[in-house]
Amino acid sequence: xxxxxxxxxxxxxxxxxxxxxxxxxxxxxxxxxxxxxxxxxxxxxxxxxxxxxxxxxxxxxxxxxxxxxxxxxxxxxxxxxxxxxxxxxxxxxxxxxxxxxxxxxxxxxxxxxxxxxxxxxxxxxxxxxxxxxxxxxxxxxxxxxxxxxxxxxxxxxxxxxxxxxxxxxxxxxxxxxxxxxxxxxxxxxxxxxxxxxxxxxxxxxxxxxxxxxxxxxxxxxxxxxxxxxxxxxxxxxxxxxxxxxxxxxxxxxxxxxxxxxxxxxxxxxxxxxxxxxxxxxxxxxxxxxxxxxxxxxxxxxxxxxxxxxxxxxxxxxxxxxxxxxxxxxxxxxxxxxxxxxxxxxxxxx
Amino acid sequence: xxxxxxxxxxxxxxxxxxxxxxxxxxxxxxxxxxxxxxxxxxxxxxxxxxxxxxxxxxxxxxxxxxxxxxxxxxxxxxxxxxxxxxxxxxxxxxxxxxxxxxxxxxxxxxxxxxxxxxxxxxxxxxxxxxxxxxxxxxxxxxxxxxxxxxxxxxxxxxxxxxxxxxxxxxxxxxxxxxxxxxxxxxxxxxxxxxxxxxxxxxxxxxxxxxxxxxxxxxxxxxxxxxxxxxxxxxxxxxxxxxxxxxxxxxxxxxxxxxxxxxxxxxxxxxxxxxxxxxxxxxxxxxxxxxxxxxxxxxxxxxxxxxxxxxxxxxxxxxxxxxxxxxxxxxxxxxxxxxxxxxxxxxxxx
DNA sequence: ACCCGATCTGACAACGTTGTCCAGGCTCTA
DNA sequence: TAGAGCCTGGACAACGTTGTCAGATCGGGT
Numbered sequence: 001x002x003x004x005x006x007x008x009x010x011x012x013x014x015x016x017x018x019x020x021x022x023x024x025x026x027x028x029x030x031x032x033x034x035x036x037x038x039x040x041x042x043x044x045x046x047x048x049x050x051x052x053x054x055x056x057x058x059x060x061x062x063x064x065x066x067x068x069x070x071x072x073x074x075x076x077x078x079x080x081x082x083x084x085x086x087x088x089x090x091x092x093x094x095x096x097x098x099x100x101x102x103x104x105x106x107x108x109x110x111x112x113x114x115x116x117x118x119x120x121x122x123x124x125x126x127x128x129x130x131x132x133x134x135x136x137x138x139x140x141x142x143x144x145x146x147x148x149x150x151x152x153x154x155x156x157x158x159x160x161x162x163x164x165x166x167x168x169x170x171x172x173x174x175x176x177x178x179x180x181x182x183x184x185x186x187x188x189x190x191x192x193x194x195x196x197x198x199x200x201x202x203x204x205x206x207x208x209x210x211x212x213x214x215x216x217x218x219x220x221x222x223x224x225x226x227x228x229x230x231x232x233x234x235x236x237x238x239x240x241x242x243x244x245x246x247x248x249x250x251x252x253x254x255x256x257x258x259x260x261x262x263x264x265x266x267x268x269x270x271x272x273x274x275x276x277x278x279x280x281x282x283x284x285x286x287x288x289x290x291x292x293x294x295x296x297x298x299x300x301x302x303x304x305x306x307x308x309x310x311x312x313x314x315x316x317x318x319x320x321x322x323x324x325x326x327x328x329x330x331x332x333x334x335x336x337x338x339x340x341x342x343x344x345x346x347x348x349x
Numbered sequence: 350x351x352x353x354x355x356x357x358x359x360x361x362x363x364x365x366x367x368x369x370x371x372x373x374x375x376x377x378x379x380x381x382x383x384x385x386x387x388x389x390x391x392x393x394x395x396x397x398x399x400x401x402x403x404x405x406x407x408x409x410x411x412x413x414x415x416x417x418x419x420x421x422x423x424x425x426x427x428x429x430x431x432x433x434x435x436x437x438x439x440x441x442x443x444x445x446x447x448x449x450x451x452x453x454x455x456x457x458x459x460x461x462x463x464x465x466x467x468x469x470x471x472x473x474x475x476x477x478x479x480x481x482x483x484x485x486x487x488x489x490x491x492x493x494x495x496x497x498x499x500x501x502x503x504x505x506x507x508x509x510x511x512x513x514x515x516x517x518x519x520x521x522x523x524x525x526x527x528x529x530x531x532x533x534x535x536x537x538x539x540x541x542x543x544x545x546x547x548x549x550x551x552x553x554x555x556x557x558x559x560x561x562x563x564x565x566x567x568x569x570x571x572x573x574x575x576x577x578x579x580x581x582x583x584x585x586x587x588x589x590x591x592x593x594x595x596x597x598x599x600x601x602x603x604x605x606x607x608x609x610x611x612x613x614x615x616x617x618x619x620x621x622x623x624x625x626x627x628x629x630x631x632x633x634x635x636x637x638x639x640x641x642x643x644x645x646x647x648x649x650x651x652x653x654x655x656x657x658x659x660x661x662x663x664x665x666x667x668x669x670x671x672x673x674x675x676x677x678x679x680x681x682x683x684x685x686x687x688x689x690x691x692x693x694x695x696x697x698x
Numbered sequence: 699a700c701c702c703g704a705t706c707t708g709a710c711a712a713c714g715t716t717g718t719c720c721a722g723g724c725t726c727t728a
Numbered sequence: 729t730a731g732a733g734c735c736t737g738g739a740c741a742a743c744g745t746t747g748t749c750a751g752a753t754c755g756g757g758t
Contacts, residue, residue, distance in 0.1 A: 019504045021744055032708035037746060045706055062500025067480040068426065069744035071417045072713050079460070079481075088446040088656075090439055090639070097437040100463055109477060111428070111460045114449055128458060131416040132428075151411025155368045268640060275643055289640070290439070291617065294624055296645055307437075370714055381738035386716060394736060418714035421743050 020061040029057040040065055071133070080158075080317060081129035082112040083122060084140040091264055091287055091306050092140075095162070098310030099138055106318050108135065117206075119143025130157060136317045138310075141166055144205065158320035160313045164207040165330070172320070174313040174331045176304040178208045178286075181335030182215025183222075185284040185302040186260050188337060190223045193347050194258040194282060198231045198249040200242055200270065201262025209234060212262045212286055228254055234262075242269040250277060257347035258282035264289055271295065279348040284337075293340050300343025303336045369410040378406035389414055420482070429485040429507075429666060430478035431461040432471060440613055440636055440655050441489075444511070447659030448487055455667050457484065466555075468492025479506060485666045487659075490515055493554060507669035511662045513556040514679070521669070523662040523680045525653035527557045527635075530684030531564025532571075534633040534651040535609050537686060539572045542696050543607040543631060547580045547598040549591055549619065550611025558583060561611045561635055577603055583611075591618040599626060606696035607631035613638055620644065628697040633686075642689050649692025652685045 022036040029036070031054060038046050039054040046054075057063070071077045082099050084092045100110045111129060115122035122142040126149065129137060136158035139146075144167040153159060153171065160172040189197050199216045202209035213234065220227050230252050233245035246269070249256045258281060259274075261267040267285030274281050285301045292299035312331060320326075371385045378385065380399060387395050388403040395403075406412075420426045431448050433441045449459045460478060464471035471491040475498065478486060485507035488495075493516040502508060502520065509521040538546050548565045551558035562583065569576050579601050582594035595618070598605045608623075608630060610616040616634030623630050634650045641648035661680060669675075 023744080026708095033710095033744095034708055034746080035706085038707090041746085047706070050706080062503065064476070064500065065480055066421075066482060066744055067477075068417055068420045068482050069713090070746075072415075072421055072715090072743090073745050073747085075713080077417065086446065087436070087449065088443040090442065093439065093442045094437040097435065097463060100436065100461075104462075109460055109462065109481070111458055112449075113453075113459065114446060127413065128416075131414055132458070133415060133417050151413065154411065271640065271643060291620065291638070291640055291644070294620060295640070295643055372714080375738095382714095383716080383739085384737055387737090390716085396736070399736080415714055418743090419716075421714080421745090422716050424743080 019066070020063045021066070022063070024061060025054065025057045025063050028061060029053045077133050077135055078107055079109040079111055079132070079134050080136040080138065080314075081126070081132075081134040082110055082138045083115055083125050083129070084112065085117050085142060086114050087112070089265070090290070093306075095306040095310035098307040099314045102311055102314035102318065106321075115140075115142040117142050119145075123148055126152075135321055136160070138162055138313050138317060139166070140164065141207075143167065144207075146171075158317050160317045160320075162309055162313045170328050172313075172316050172328050172331075174309055174316065175333065176208075176309065177332050177335050178211035179215040179218070181286060181302040181304065181337075182212035182260065182262075183219045184215075184335070184337050185286065185300075185343070186216050186219035187222070188300070188339070188343055189258045189260065189282055189284055190219060190225070192258075192282065192344055195223075195225050195347070196231070196254060196256045196258070197225075198246075198256035198259040199233070199262065200245050200249075200259060200266050201234045202237050202266070204234045209262055216260055230254065231256055237263065237265040237269075239269045239272075242266050243273055246270050246273040250281065256281070258284075258343075258345075261285040263287050267299070267301075271299065280345045281348065282343055282345040284343040286335075288338065292338075295342070297342045297345065298340030300337070300339050300341065303338050305333060305336075308333055368415070369412045370415070371412070373410055374403065374406045374412050377410060378402045426482050426484055427456055428458040428460055428481070428483050429487065429663075430475070430481075430483040431459055431487045432464055432474050432478070433461065433489040434466050434491060435463050436461070438614070439639070442655075444655040444659035447656040448663040451660055451663035451667065455670075464489075464491040466491050468494075472497055475501075484670055485509070487511055487662050487666060488515070489513065490556075492516065493556075495520075507666050509662045509666045509669075511658055519677050521662075521665050521677050521680075523658055523665065524682070525557075525658065526681050526684055527560035528564040528567070530635060530651040530653065530686075531561035531609065531611075532568045533564075533684070533686050534635065534649075534692070535565050535568035536571070537649070537688070537692055538607045538609065538631055538633055539568060539574070541607075541631065541693050544572075544574050544696070545580070545603060545605045545607070546574075547595075547605035547608040548582070548611065549594050549598075549608060549615050550583045551586050551615070553583045558611055565609055579603065580605055586612065586614040586618075588618045588621075591615050592622055595619050595622040599630065605630070607633075607692075607694075610634040612636050616648070616650075620648065629694045630697065631692055631694040633692040635684075637687065641687075644691070646691045646694065647689030649686070649688045649690065652687050654682060654685075657682055 022033055026033045026036045036054055039051050080103055082096060103110045113125040115125060119142050130152045138160050140163045141161055146166045146169040149169055162174050165173045186197060199213060201212055204210050235241055259270055261270050264287035274283060288301045288303035289299060292301060371382055375382045375385045380403060385403055388400050429452055431445060452459045462474040464474060468491050479501045488510050489512045490510055495515045495518040498518055511523050514522045535546060548562060550561055553559050566576060584590055608619055610619050613636035623632060637650045637652035641650060
């Protein structure tokens with residue numbers, strides 16, 4: 001009795017604002033419940049005349065099938081979950097879009113959430129999605145232990161990890177070749193004469209960050225260049241830290257003549273720092289950036305194909321759901337070096 | 350009998366891969382169904398000892414509450430739908446993120462879909478979301494007739510339109526001040542001495558595009574400058590068309606000395622065209638762009654706050670759901686002109 | 699006129715959860 | 729020690745849909 005106001009909306013609380021049900025439609029059309037169900041789902045075995053009557057009642061009442069109930073009965077929700085780090089990041093937009101496109105092609109809806117790079121929030125989100133009984137999950141892991149997913153996997157929730165591998169769980173993974181990409185990018189700088197090269201990346205617990213650092217080290221080692229601790233900086237990618245890191249590398253005792261940046265957020269900040277810097281410091285960034293070719297100099301990048309990552313993952317997911325692809329696999333997509341100028345600058349004297 | 354292979358997953362089809370239910374948990378713990386429900390939902394009235402036994406059974410079986418069933422019973426799904434144009438567009442990423450953030454604060458999940466600017470697909474998506482019984486909808490309209498939503502609105506589905514108003518339906522709308530923003534931007538160009546100014550925008554049936562054109566015309570009229578048809582080009586925003594439009598304006602009989610672009614996609618293409626162009630053509634764009642200040646010249650823009658749009662809309666939505674805000678409103682957020690160089694170039698001789 | 703089969707229709711149970719309501723056991727007091 | 733009152737636990741129905749199955753209706757052939 002507490003909530004009597006509200007002029008028209010949601011009067012009786014429980015019944016979704018009193019939406020008409022198949023029962024209501026059946027009553028109005030003077031037919032049985034199942035006949036309405038048949039019409040709604042286009043099943044055969046209904047006289048045109050009956051169908052017309054039912055359709056009329058549906059339109060008159062504004063009936064819309066309740067998919068929640070349907071799902072409960074049928075067992076498949078025709079929806080998949082996507083957990084990523086931050087939808088506002090330009091890297092995840094295309095990825096998300098690609099996943100959605102594949103889902104749509106399979107008649108599924110996409111539910112998504114951002115983990116904000118917080119493992120706890122990732123778990124919370126993933127479990128909420130499982131409680132909704134999504135058919136499958138595409139997860140860009142924030143945490144490194146996914147054992148909490150075991151009951152779900154066992155229960156048949158299709159799962160694909162993207163961009164970073166899962167921790168302690170045997171599941172599909174779709175990755176970019178971070179190690180190879182970073183190695184190539186750094187080798188590119190070395191080929192243009194640089195020997196004092198800096199690396200600024202994300203927190204080392206993030207797999208891609210660690211791999212890219214590994215690629216950096218490998219390239220340096222291949223070229224026989226000893227690496228100094230002061231040339232490497234890993235940590236959160238907020239502008240302040242990155243800016244400080246870059247400035248230290250540029251002005252320290254052993255100043256770098258080139259920088260390799262570990263992802264697009266870092267790159268953007270470093271571009272800003274370099275714009276204020278007198279010498280022509282070379283730069284190669286991991287991840288492509290819109291308008292990169294219009295900067296002066298154009299930005300040389302190691303590009304990964306976010307859309308391809310998403311598409312591959314989603315297709316893999318529906319492959320699992322269709323009963324193929326029972327054996328978890330690790331798929332690594334190649335990266336591509338795009339030279340536009342900033343990575344071809346010679347070392348400053 | 351057709352699908353017998355599949356080693357472990359989804360054996361009996363219907364029951365979500367044989368997930369344990371409260372009944373199973375109750376049986377294992379040796380208690381009643383409702384007691385399990387009480388434990389799962391943290392309701393009072395359960396002995397610690399009993400609770401321990403139930404919790405043990407839950408862990409052992411890997412039970413997870415089925416929210417589909419819960420929703421069916423309770424009437425609220427704690428999820429909202431977001432229909433936008435293209436997640437990969439950098440304008441919608443932050444907007445989507447803001448909506449998600451508010452939803453999260455209200456304990457709701459976000460289901461989203463892209464309409465790809467296709468009215469039919471928008472309707473299809475919206476209705477699919479309604480069939481899921483989302484509690485509310487945030488819609489960036491692609492179409493201009495939303496009467497199909499009437500039964501849903503009447504049934505109490507909270508709805509807020511963003512970025513563009515709805516057609517033939519009385520509902521909340523949250524907009525940027527497209528007219529004022531465009532007028533200010535064009536006035537800015539006029540103030541810097543330009544008289545022959547071009548406008549390139551999206552398809553005229555899109556409300557924001559029409560409003561921005563109106564702003565352009567108003568600014569020109571205020572300054573007493575007659576507008577030529579050849580200075581205005583509206584249509585799809587794919588690079589080819591925009592490029593052609595820009596080139597025609599720049600080389601036609603009455604070449605423009607400045608261009609105002611109607612959204613970020615157009616702006617990006619026009620920047621590319623101007624980069625190839627010898628004369629210093631001035632440019633002001635609607636929507637801000639990352640790295641805009643690092644271009645030469647820096648890009649002057651009329652910025653709108655995508656995150657604020659999303660946040661405002663979502664808060665409005667939950668306001669509706671909480672029973673306040675029964676009267677639909679139209680909220681217009683201001684834009685902000687950011688001068689960075691490209692809009693302050695003097696007219697070429 | 700009667701029966702058979704084909705076609706159409708509807709009653710009923712089930713999906714997994716939660717709200718209602720009642721039963722039984724306990725404690726506390728008179 | 730009996731009765732009142734509280735606390736815990738469980739049986740049952742309901743949410744809106746679909747699958748099963750059996751009943752009703754109709755046409756045509758004998």
